[in-house]
Amino acid sequence: MATLVLTSMVGRSPAQAVGVDPSIPGAIAQEYSGRDLRIRKDLGGTSAYTRHAITYESGDLTISGIMHKPRGKGPFPVVVLAHGYIDPEIYVTGQGFRREQDWLARNGYVSLHVDYRNHAGSDRDPKADLSMRLGYAEDVINAGLAVRESTLSFIDSDRLALLGRSMGGGVAFQALVIKPGVYDAAITYAATSSNTADNFNRWQRFDTSLGRRVIAEYGSPEQEPAFWQTMSAKTYFSRITEPILMFHGTRDESCDIAWARATDAALTRAGKDATLVEYKGAGHYMYGPWYDSIKRVDRFLTKHLGS
Structure with a gap:
């Protein structure tokens, strides 16, 4: 494993959600049934691509999202x-990946932006936060499975990658260890920690409502360290089969660079095909280095998905 250092839609009413055991082993034991990827509405586009509202089924839930499709027949x-995290109360469908959506579509890739349960037009799952958001990983796994079984003529279901940012990077690691082989390759930008206790202590512990509920339900990381390890993707990195490309700024004010380095070291110990690219002085959004990073994404996707 190499480390490079560089300079610089209205929501649906509640539905019965598939129960998610708040541990990785519990999630591994679960059945996954992503299916029925559908285009619901055409949303215009550019000379290079079209934009569409989509839904797919994630277990018993319907998940909304946005698809960008290159113009032409494909298959792509x-x-x-x-x-990443955006308050579900203000989140709008497809939010958070504008530059990546545009670049991917202009360069011959269909992008499928997952809204997650409890976001935008997706069904509601009242247990999502208490289950440490493993339901989001379920939605990402099922998005991949829905693509794999899709009959949409412009989709090449044999070539499929996952890209997660910030919280979505942490969700990506969960998905990779829970259901290896759904994706052919994975990319993360400024990912949260692969140790769930780090994320809980950073954001949720001092939320007087959710933090107290989590500790009351499971105990704190200090009280129940073994249980918290079972909620952490890092504990199960030996299960990963996909190559991984990671980007992180050394001055990330939200997700500490130490988290990325710890994840990188754990992947190294597990013998995985992964590369961490550090951008010296870059913050969480990596505005300056993004152009370098997307060139690396281009080469990575070409290598692992084919041209």
């Missing part, structure tokens, strides 16, 4: 996008 490889 697909990149599923797992977005």
Whole structure:
């Protein structure tokens, strides 16, 4: 494993959600049934691509999202996008990946942006937060499975990658360890920690409502360290089969570079095909280095999905 250092839609009413055991082993034991990927509405586009509202089935839930499709017949490889944290109360469908959506579509990739449960037009799951958002990983796994079984003529279901940003990067790692082989390759930008206790302590622990509920349900990381390890993707990195390309800024003010380095070290110990690219001085959104990163994404996708 190499490390490079460089300079610089209205929501649906509640539906019965598939129960998610708040541990990776519980999620591994679960059955997954992503299916029925449908285009619901044409949303215009540019001379290079068209934009569409989509839905697919994730277990018992319907998940909404946005698809960008290159103009032409295809078939085109697909990149599923797992977005970072945006308050579900203000989130709008397809939010958080504008530059990636545009670049992918202009360069011959269909992008499928997953809204997640409880976001935009997706069905509601009241247990999503208490289950440490493993339901989001379920939605990402099922998005991949829905692509794999899709009969849409412009989709090449044999060429499929996953790209996660910030919280979505953490969700991507969960998906990779829970259901290896759904994707052919994975990319993360500024991912959250692969140790769930880090994320809980950083964002949720001092939320007086959710933090107290989580500790009351499972105990704190100090009280129940073994259980918290079972909620962490890092504990199960030996299961990963996909090559991974990771990007992180050394001055990320939200997701500490130490988290990326710890994830990288754990992947190295597990013998995985992964590369961490560090951008010296870059913050969470990596505005300056993004152009370098997307060139690397281009080469990575060409290598692992084919031209």
